[in-house]
Structure formats: structure tokens, C-alpha cells
Amino acid sequence: MAKKTKKIETPIDQRETFVSIQKNFADSDLSVPEKLKTLYALQQADTAIDKILQLRGELPVEVENLEAEIAELKAKSAHIAGQIEEYNKFIAENKFNITDCDAQMEKYKAQLENIANSREYDSLNKEIENQGLLRQIAEKHIGEAKERIFDKKNELEVIKEKISIRTDDLKAKKEELANIVESTAKDEEKLRANRDACAAKIDDRTMNAYDRIRQSFTNHLAVVSVFNGDSCGGCFNTIAPQRLIDIAANRKLIICEHCGRILVNPDFE
Numbered sequence: 001m002a003k004k005t006k007k008i009e010t011p012i013d014q015r016e017t018f019v020s021i022q023k024n025f026a027d028s029d030l031s032v033p034e035k036l037k038t039l040y041a042l043q044q045a046d047t048a049i050d051k052i053l054q055l056r057g058e059l060p061v062e063v064e065n066l067e068a069e070i071a072e073l074k075a076k077s078a079h080i081a082g083q084i085e086e087y088n089k090f091i092a093e094n095k096f097n098i099t100d101c102d103a104q105m106e107k108y109k110a111q112l113e114n115i116a117n118s119r120e121y122d123s124l125n126k127e128i129e130n131q132g133l134l135r136q137i138a139e140k141h142i143g144e145a146k147e148r149i150f151d152k153k154n155e156l157e158v159i160k161e162k163i164s165i166r167t168d169d170l171k172a173k174k175e176e177l178a179n180i181v182e183s184t185a186k187d188e189e190k191l192r193a194n195r196d197a198c199a200a201k202i203d204d205r206t207m208n209a210y211d212r213i214r215q216s217f218t219n220h221l222a223v224v225s226v227f228n229g230d231s232c233g234g235c236f237n238t239i240a241p242q243r244l245i246d247i248a249a250n251r252k253l254i255i256c257e258h259c260g261r262i263l264v265n266p267d268f269e
């Protein structure tokens, strides 16, 4: 006679049929409408707790990532500052070489005053020419190093700007996290008490089913109300008319035939 019962795909444990859970659900001290309302309240509390945990769950990671990024930028900036220092040393060495070249040239030029023969004259001129070339090379090195320093300083400015922005971000995130932890601690406590009170009123089999459905969806919604008059608030598929009538009557446990979530009267919202 009752073989028209349609088999429903649901995350509810396959070992037990939905019909038996439905029967079990009805067979309790609490009236079915009260039990449905309690299930909905349980879901609302769990969703609110999920939200708090999610908020807290992401912020510490964000803070950690920002701290790591700032540390990396600071290391980079220290490395560039070190490079600039090296270029400055290189410039100082080359300046010293120029002074040395000048001194040598002065010396050879003085010797030119007292030469004995043309061979000595050629040799001294050759030395002077050499010192001139060395001087040019040193000047070229200084010019190049100055260009490098200019580029490195620009790089450093960009990094410093980034560090400043990230540091502000970090400060804001840290404050946000501290505020959330502080402000949600009480809310969470209340929600958990509320949740536990609801859960205590629901029978074990229904609670097991509820937990399993919750775990099978990424949004952790096991109990949803009718959306927009005729759709499942979880998967948004259209609900069959007979099912809609049953939901409105609060007479029994109804699940969505598309996603398997428990459907309740939108009046509960």
C-alpha cells in the first residue's frame, strides 16, 4: 500500500531510511512544530557560531602573512642598503686612486724639469699618460657607481613605501582581531548555551542526521526555510506543491528532494 514512498537522496546516513527518522522525529515529548522550530533555532545558532569562528579563523592568518611580508620587505631593504654602502666604498676607493694618480703625475711632471736625455723624457711622458688613463678609469667607475646608487635609492623608496602601507594594514588587522576576540567572546558563549539548549531538546537520531547534513555542505546549512514562496533556501530548486503544503503545516520532518537539507516553515524566520 505505502509503496509509493519516493526514495530521497540525502546525506542522512544510508543505513537508516529517512522514513524511520521521520517517524522517530514525530515520536517525542516535544510537539513536531516545536521540534522543527528548535531545529531551525539550532541551525541559526550554529551558523552564527560558524561566522564568529570564520572571522577569527582568517584574521590570525592574515596578520601572520602581513608580518611575514613586512619582514621580507625589511630584509630586502637592508640588503639594498648594504649594496649602496658597497658602492659608496667603491667610490671612496676610486677617489683615493684619483688623488694617487694626481700625486704621481705631479711627481713625474717635476722630474721632467730635470731630465738627462730624450729616453728619460719619453719614459716620463709615458708614465704621465698612464696615470691619466688610470684617472679616467677611476672617474668612469665613480660615475657608474653613482648611477647604481641612484637606482638603488629609488628601489629603496618603493620598498619603504610598501613597508609603510603594510605596517598600517597590520596595525588595523591586529586591532580588528583583538576587537573581534573581545567582542565575540560573550556572543559566542551565549550562542553556545543557546545551541546546547536546542540540541538537548532534539533526539539523538535527528541530531546525528543534522550533523551529517551540516558536514556535507560547505556552508554548513542543514536546516533551511522555504525561499521566495516555493524554493529550497539551500539549493534554490523548486519544491513540489504537496511538500510545500506539508512544510506549511509543520506536521513532519521534510527534506529537500534535491539537496537533502531539512526544510522548515519560512514563518520561523
Ligand SMILES: [Zn+2]
Pocket (backbone or CB within 6 Å): 232, 233, 234, 235, 236, 237, 256, 257, 258, 259, 260, 261
Ligand atoms: Zn534543496
